[in-house]
Amino acid sequence: MSPSARTTTRRLALFLLLPTLAGCSSLKESGAGIAGGVGGALVAQKAELLKPEFLGGALIAYAIYDPLAPTWEINATKLDEDRVRFDLRMKALITGGDGEARQIFLRNARQLAEGQGAAGFDIVRFEEGIDSTRPFAHRFASGEIRLVRSRIWPTL
Structure with a gap:
């Protein structure tokens, strides 16, 4: 690919990327929970916290604590x-x-x-x-x- 074609491709990619980034910055509140959940799931998977023994312990702790029950x-x-x-x-x-x-x-x-x-x-x-x-x-x-x-x- 010629240098001028690379420059044109980079400019086009930047031109298409800027509205996407601007749109993401205006939607901070709506996507934060989803991004946090996905990020947490990925970290849990990498740290091998999704094993049955860890999930069982989490379910038992949730059942005892029951955060949705009235205080x-x-x-x-x-x-x-x-x-x-x-x-x-x-x-x-x-x-x-x-x-x-x-x-x-x-x-x-x-x-x-x-x-x-x-x-x-x-x-x-x-x-x-x-x-x-x-x-x-x-x-x-x-x-x-x-x-x-x-x-x-x-x-x-």
């Missing part, structure tokens, strides 16, 4: 017409969560009060702590509320 299990028990007890229990394998129980307790109490048509609620008691069970410790919280009816419109 808190909430049980509401109606004690009488105006009192409700909430028992909250955090899943075992999670980091953090300090102060989270009170927020979740208040949110659920507010939703219950609004759903029952109450004007508000009083917190009768609230406690939280750590239950040191085997093999993993669990955060827990327990609280009781009293629903408050409207004094202005008692029939509402």
Whole structure:
């Protein structure tokens, strides 16, 4: 191939490549997840992490950790017409969560009060702590509320 033909071919290749690169730079968000997944799969394949024993261990860890499960299990028990007890229990394998129980307790109490048509609620008691069970410790919280009816419109 002559030198002028090579130069023309290089210019044509560069001319065709520039719009492609410009298009890729404008789509940073949409392709990043796919590229990361493909890159991760290639690295795992090169490092021989796709062997059955590694995959089995990953599946067991996923089943124990279960990242899609809700962080808190909430049980509401109606004690009488105006009192409700909430028992909250955090899943075992999670980091953090300090102060989270009170927020979740208040949110659920507010939703219950609004759903029952109450004007508000009083917190009768609230406690939280750590239950040191085997093999993993669990955060827990327990609280009781009293629903408050409207004094202005008692029939509402």
